[in-house]
Amino acid sequence: MRSLPLATAALTAAAVFVPSLPAYAAPAVQITKVYYDSPGKDLRSNTSLNGEYVTIYNATTRAIDLEGWTVKDKTGYTYTIEGVILGAKKKLTIRSGQGSDGTSTVYWGRRAYVWNNDEDVAYVRNARGKLIDSCGYDSTRYDYKNC
Incomplete structure (x- = not known):
């Protein structure tokens, strides 16, 4: 009857040893929204261009200098x-059209749309070019603008 205690010991050992998976660390700066289809007709008016935007969020408890960072x-x-x-814990909205930059909204200064209405990917990279976060969407399968 030695096989029963050995089997129990093997099961107990297997239950105790569980390899841990690497924890997912959310990026410090996150893309939280891509508003890719501005309301109304796409007439390239500045109001319409500014109706499409990307919002990024500082998820940390410290300020982050975004000088030289890119959104693409x-x-x-x-x-x-x-x-x-x-x-810390603040958002920055990057609008496609023209306007006066402030502390929570900046303007790309474009005269044409950036974000495709069907599908696209937004990327944010730090000043050294390292990818920090990305957000893709496909409106042909779902209408999802939040990342």
Whole structure:
């Protein structure tokens, strides 16, 4: 009857040893929203252009200097952030059109749309070019603008 205690011991040992999976660490700066289809007809008016935007969020408890960081789409349209220190737990909205930059909203200054209405990917990279976060969407399968 020695096999029963050995089997029990083997099962107990197997239950105790559980390899741990690496923990997923959320990025410090996260893309939280890509509003890719501005309301109304796409007439390239500045109001319509500013109706599409990307919002990024500082998930940390410290301010992050975003100087030289970039937001880019799949095609390669790139916006370089200048002069923004994103406070702890604060959001920054990057609108596609023109306007006056502030502490929570900046303007890409484009006269054409950035984000495709069907599908695209938004990328945020730090000043050294390291990918920090990305958010993709496909409106042909679902209408999802939050990342």
